[in-house]
Amino acid sequence: MKASRPAIVRHLRNMARRGHAPSQMLRELIDRSGPEPPHKLTLIKYMREAFCLSLQEASPIGGWASDGSGELDDSQLDGFIEPEIVEHRAQWGSLDESLDRQGCREPEGLSQN
Amino acid sequence: MVEYNTLVPSRIVGTRVKHPSPCLLEGAMNCEPDIEVATATEFLLRNKKKDQNFIYGELISGGQLSFVFENLPKDGTGCRGRWLFDEMMRHFGSSVVAIQGNWTYGDNLAMVNRLTSLGAMSIEDAAKRGPTGKYAASWGFAQVQVLSQTSGTPGNYVCVYVLFKK
Numbered sequence: 001m002k003a004s005r006p007a008i009v010r011h012l013r014n015m016a017r018r019g020h021a022p023s024q025m026l027r028e029l030i031d032r033s034g035p036e037p038p039h040k041l042t043l044i045k046y047m048r049e050a051f052c053l054s055l056q057e058a059s060p061i062g063g064w065a066s067d068g069s070g071e072l073d074d075s076q077l078d079g080f081i082e083p084e085i086v087e088h089r090a091q092w093g094s095l096d097e098s099l100d101r102q103g104c105r106e107p108e109g110l111s112q113n
Numbered sequence: 114m115v116e117y118n119t120l121v122p123s124r125i126v127g128t129r130v131k132h133p134s135p136c137l138l139e140g141a142m143n144c145e146p147d148i149e150v151a152t153a154t155e156f157l158l159r160n161k162k163k164d165q166n167f168i169y170g171e172l173i174s175g176g177q178l179s180f181v182f183e184n185l186p187k188d189g190t191g192c193r194g195r196w197l198f199d200e201m202m203r204h205f206g207s208s209v210v211a212i213q214g215n216w217t218y219g220d221n222l223a224m225v226n227r228l229t230s231l232g233a234m235s236i237e238d239a240a241k242r243g244p245t246g247k248y249a250a251s252w253g254f255a256q257v258q259v260l261s262q263t264s265g266t267p268g269n270y271v272c273v274y275v276l277f278k279k
Contacts (some may be wrong), residue, residue: 040165040169040183041157041169044181054173054179055169055171055173055179055180055181056179056213056215056216056274057131059179059181059215059217059218060218062181062183062218062219063217063218063219070218071218071219072217072218079175080217080272
């Protein structure tokens with residue numbers, strides 16, 4: 001059975017806390033999504049929601065593919081995304097504990113993460 | 114600006130008088146555009162016939178437009194980048210104050226590296242020559258500001274971040 005969206009987001013945050021790289025998290029997302037691979041925009045959306053990333057910060061995910069066919073390989077992707085996840089740690093780090101379902105908010109309104 | 118708070122049925126795209134189907138306009142193959150999100154701050158247009166062909170844009174603080182575009186594989190089919198960009202710009206209209214170029218891969222980065230190698234051109238001029246630079250200029254955003262997050266050296270930029278302004 002597919003995990004719920006909040007569960008997936010929590011799982012991604014837990015992976016980050018355990019030191020997993022963004023490319024590992026994305027593979028996990030893909031593996032958990034069932035037979036139909038998730039759209040790139042879906043991957044970007046989950047990572048943004050989990051780690052409070054702006055579209056600019058998450059955009060390198062568009063150049064990566066789990067099978068290695070993307071322009072960015074794992075280490076390149078991790079090099080772009082990992083520092084941003086660390087940078088936003090104060091924002092996402094306590095969200096699960098506070099049961100803040102809103103998280104760092106969807107991209108609505110004139111706000112920038 | 115008109116704000117759509119619900120999903121816009123795809124048939125609306127095809128019946129606009131001002132913006133007919135890109136298939137009819139430019140002879141694009143395999144392009145069936147579908148506006149999935151169209152709010153004051155978000156725009157998502159996906160090609161129903163080609164999974165990796167879409168544009169997603171967000172209007173963020175200060176009127177900066179941040180977006181991602183894709184048309185893969187590069188087989189000459191799908192909704193064209195120019196047309197997708199124009200649809201996004203028509204949607205956001207005058208709310209756009211500047212357009213971000215966030216290039217960590219893709220044609221824009223390749224163009225900048227090709228044109229700046231051996232000191233042939235400044236990064237600012239090279240940024241204008243890529244697809245996004247041309248699209249932005251056609252909407253009057255012809256000034257380029259290279260942002261400090263840009264990393265690398267001429268011909269070997271790892272990432273390029275720019276703002277196109279009027």
